Amino acid sequence: xxxxxxxxxxxxxxxxxxxxxxxxxxxxxxxxxxxxxxxxxxxxxxxxxxxxxxxxxxxxxxxxxxxxxxxxxxxxxxxxxxxxxxxxxxxxxxxxxxxxxxxxxxxxxxxx
Amino acid sequence: xxxxxxxxxxxxxxxxxxxxxxxxxxxxxxxxxxxxxxxxxxxxxxxxxxxxxxxxxxxxxxxxxxxxxxxxxxxxxxxxxxxxxxxxxxxxxxxxxxxxxxxxxxxxxxxxxxxxxx
Numbered sequence: 001x002x003x004x005x006x007x008x009x010x011x012x013x014x015x016x017x018x019x020x021x022x023x024x025x026x027x028x029x030x031x032x033x034x035x036x037x038x039x040x041x042x043x044x045x046x047x048x049x050x051x052x053x054x055x056x057x058x059x060x061x062x063x064x065x066x067x068x069x070x071x072x073x074x075x076x077x078x079x080x081x082x083x084x085x086x087x088x089x090x091x092x093x094x095x096x097x098x099x100x101x102x103x104x105x106x107x108x109x110x111x112x
Numbered sequence: 113x114x115x116x117x118x119x120x121x122x123x124x125x126x127x128x129x130x131x132x133x134x135x136x137x138x139x140x141x142x143x144x145x146x147x148x149x150x151x152x153x154x155x156x157x158x159x160x161x162x163x164x165x166x167x168x169x170x171x172x173x174x175x176x177x178x179x180x181x182x183x184x185x186x187x188x189x190x191x192x193x194x195x196x197x198x199x200x201x202x203x204x205x206x207x208x209x210x211x212x213x214x215x216x217x218x219x220x221x222x223x224x225x226x227x228x229x230x
Contacts, residue, residue: 004155033217043202045217058217090155092218099144099163099206101218103155 001027004093004104012110018079021107025072025093031055032074033101034066037088046089049074050096078109086111114139116203118221125193126229133188133224135203143205145186146218147177150200159201162186173197198228 005024013019025032034046045058049068066076072093078085088108092101115138125131137143144163148156160171167179177188186203204218 006155035218042222043204043218043220045219048217056217092156100146100158100161102158103148105155 004091004102006089006091006104006107008107009105010108010110012112013081014112015081015083017081018077019081019109020075020077021089021091021109023074023076023091023093023104025074025091026102029093029095029102030072031094031096031101032068032072033092033094034074034076035090035092036060037090037106038086043090046076081111083111085109114143114205114207114219116205116219116221118201118203118224120224121222122225122227124227124229127195128192131188131190131193131197131226133201133203133226135186135188135221136184137186137203137205138184139205139207141207143207145177145179146204146206147171147175147186147188148202148204148220149173150202150223152199156202159188193226193228195228195230198226200225 007022031050033048035043037043048056052068063079068074088106090103090106092103094101117136146161147159150156159175160169162169162179170176175190179186200223202223203221206218
């Protein structure tokens with residue numbers, strides 16, 4: 001069974017731009033969660049989607065948003081990029097409840 | 113809110129020696145507990161999990177972890193490390209905050225960087 005895939009793997013954007021990251025979960029998994037990883041703050045929960053609905057949200061500004069499609073694929077969007085948004089963005093999927101989560105390789109976003 | 117503490121930022125172990133990585137959590141009820149490993153430039157790989165039952169759980173790559181409720185700990189162990197075990201290790205917890213719904217996302221510790229000496 002294929003694992004969680006994320007595209008693109010690397011991205012360089014300029015401050016003020018917006019970016020969209022994509023995540024395809026493991027087949028059959030309906031819950032998708034997003035995390036931000038930075039050297040200073042570590043791993044932080046962004047939000048979780050289940051059946052196309054945001055079920056939980058972490059403590060991030062509204063510039064961070066996401067959505068989930070009927071095939072469980074998910075996207076996250078960051079608008080008005082700031083330098084501090086430079087991070088590794090990880091997507092994780094699980095069957096239904098977000099307990100046993102399986103992570104993708106991440107998207108490395110660099111904001112200049 | 114729950115929190116996870118990994119007191120050791122770096123640990124250096126000789127190849128073939130035993131390993132124990134510490135993890136303490138702060139939460140009133142028993143959370144679901146996990147250990148993940150991350151190699152440079154990679155995502156997180158699930159090593160093992162504890163939901164309930166036997167407090168000693170076995171994982172992949174020869175790792176095990178023991179849940180101790182009285183100490184709020186979930187320490188990771190391996191009897192003999194290999195050079196390929198060098199990586200960042202994260203302890204994580206998740207709790208039910210929405211009955212019948214989702215959880216509040218995984219809460220991670222800051223990680224322990226494992227260095228293997230030849």
